[in-house]
Amino acid sequence: MTRLIGFFLIILVSACTQASITPWIPFELDNGHIKVPVTVAGKQSMAILDTGAQLNAINQNFIDFHQLNIAHHGHVQIQGVHDTERRKQYANVDVEIFGIKTKLSQLAGINMGNAQNSLLIGSGFFSQFVVQIDYPNSRIRMVTRDVINVAKHENIKTQPHKGSGLPIVQVEMAGKKVWLLLDTGSNSGVLISRRLAEGLDLIGPEDKQMVSQGVNAKSALRATQLEELTFGPFVLSNVQLAYPEKGHKLTSLKQYAHTSSMIKGKRVKGILGYDVLKHFLVTLDYARGNMHLSVPEKL
Numbered sequence: 001m002t003r004l005i006g007f008f009l010i011i012l013v014s015a016c017t018q019a020s021i022t023p024w025i026p027f028e029l030d031n032g033h034i035k036v037p038v039t040v041a042g043k044q045s046m047a048i049l050d051t052g053a054q055l056n057a058i059n060q061n062f063i064d065f066h067q068l069n070i071a072h073h074g075h076v077q078i079q080g081v082h083d084t085e086r087r088k089q090y091a092n093v094d095v096e097i098f099g100i101k102t103k104l105s106q107l108a109g110i111n112m113g114n115a116q117n118s119l120l121i122g123s124g125f126f127s128q129f130v131v132q133i134d135y136p137n138s139r140i141r142m143v144t145r146d147v148i149n150v151a152k153h154e155n156i157k158t159q160p161h162k163g164s165g166l167p168i169v170q171v172e173m174a175g176k177k178v179w180l181l182l183d184t185g186s187n188s189g190v191l192i193s194r195r196l197a198e199g200l201d202l203i204g205p206e207d208k209q210m211v212s213q214g215v216n217a218k219s220a221l222r223a224t225q226l227e228e229l230t231f232g233p234f235v236l237s238n239v240q241l242a243y244p245e246k247g248h249k250l251t252s253l254k255q256y257a258h259t260s261s262m263i264k265g266k267r268v269k270g271i272l273g274y275d276v277l278k279h280f281l282v283t284l285d286y287a288r289g290n291m292h293l294s295v296p297e298k299l
Contacts, residue, residue: 020144025098029138032187032274036140038119039096041068045118047097049140051286052183052271053122054164058090058107065115076108095119120185123165126286133184133282135274137299150283150290156232158182159289161268167286168268172230173241174200179266182284182291186273189240190226193250196269197243202226210242220245231276232293240275 028035028046038047040058043066055076063070073091091105097119104119112120130143130150157170167182173190180190197203207222226239244250250270281296 020147022142024134024139024141026139029135032278034133034140034184035117036097040118041066041070041094043068043118045116047119047121048112048117048185049121049125050183050185051122051126051167051284052181052185053120054166055108056104056106056122056124057110057112057120058093059112059115059117059119060088060109061111061113061115062118063090063109072109073105076106097121123286126284127165128287130283130285133277133284134296135278135280135282136296145285148283150285150292151288153283153292154290155292158284158291159266160287161266165287167284167289167291168266169231169272169291171272173226173228174202176200178269180270180272181268183271183273184277186271187275188242188271188273189275190229190270190272191221191242191250192270194244194246194248197241202241203243209245219248219250221248229276231272232291234279234293234295236276236279 025036027049030046034049035046036049038045040062043062045062058070062068070090071092072088074089075086076089088109090107090109093104093107095102095104107119110120128142130145130148132141132143134140158167160166161168161181168179169182170177170179171190172178178192178196180192194203202224203222204224207224210221210223211219221242222245223240223242226241227237229236229239279295281294283292283294285291
């Protein structure tokens, strides 16, 4: 997969006058999800780019809808926001993305809703280079690390999670600093555990009921708004906040690097998604855990 993504970058930058910066690539925002066109097994569809996914995946609904005969090799455990399940793993899938034809393997079969969505592209893509996501202008580009050292310009506490390698960020809400998973695959604002919501006195009798669909299961949530959220140098007002209903749970990232390790990572209390990110140009060095936020001009 590393060689494949490196090949993607070589092809992309060849079209750019500055050999280490790709052109801006437009994307579609659908319910907060970043989508780009892709052809899978000869079928035109959309791929979702997700910083919160450790693996790449294929939509089981897409396979079933098109009655595709794709090789199935083994199974893999998939941890979703509400549950963990054992899923099929597919290999040698014909894919064309960013104009490049290739084959992808180790694709976990997950439920992604609409059969028009075929692929979920996760950490294998983002970790190869610096990614700039311009949410207000719906565009993305890739930059090699010799062009920009994000650590020198970082304006929000960010680091890789020790257990998973996924990017986590520190925010402040209700006077408390909290570490959250940075998840472009989440269309919410902030999703936290019920215990934390209670501890911060954020639960109210008028909070709305809602249902959240994860990759494995649905869960009942309550929704309200944060009066203020400090996100790096920015203070946002009226940010969407959700927490589990009584009797439901939020699956959290493990605090340790490995099950046999005693090296603790940051305790991650929830997820930060689109309703916060939508305002910003996000410059993210995924692998090294550095991020810079700015507000771009609307084109």
